Amino acid sequence: KDIKIDDKSIRNKRIINFILDPLSLEPDIAYTFYLNANLILDNMNQNIISSIASIEIFTNGSPLPGTFHVSPTTGIEINDIFTFNVINWQDIDLPLSYLYGFRQTHNNSNSNSNIHSNFQVLSMKSGSTIFESILPIGQLTIMARVFDVYDAFTEISTNVKVSALSASNNDERIEQINNFMIASLSKSGPLLKMTDAESIDIGNADGAIQIKNT
16 A cells, blocks of 8 residues: 655654554565655756665564364363363464463353453463363363464463362362362472473463364
8 A cells, every 4th residue: 555645744854753553464464665755856846856765574473273172171170180282383483382271151141141251371371282280160261372482372262161079068169179279289389280381471462363163
């Protein structure tokens, strides 16, 4: 798209800014920007000296989709460990890093629709394509974010159902959970298994690509 600036108020200025709105350029495309400056030597616009400058930029795109699996797809809180696995993701801007988390789904009885919670981070952003964790009770949307070296990322998700512990009443269930927490905290390792952790970071979500497994 050619954009022509012909405003008398800026003709004598030495610095002119050309500003694009965020996300106005497509990813993974080479753009060439041209500046055409004319020096008018007479009032009749018949004696003109022109000069053209250009600059080329290549926009970054988020990693190209591979696959994302969670196993098992159903389980029991505390009892079952869920394994997340991302496979065959590609990008020219290496290395890739990965962040894992989930959203809980709650039914809104007033509008007969589902409400999704905010993204809950389970892991540190790292180079590990495999992650293991227990999960809370509920209908969960398990998510993986795949980052390139510039923090552009693609988000992919799949659904998992986690049931409550078997207990005669809620007090017994809470007691089992408390016992699990006490036992876990007495160990040297964290509750969540994290490998090759680098930094806690959920990245910049602007322009992220979202994919849902079917």
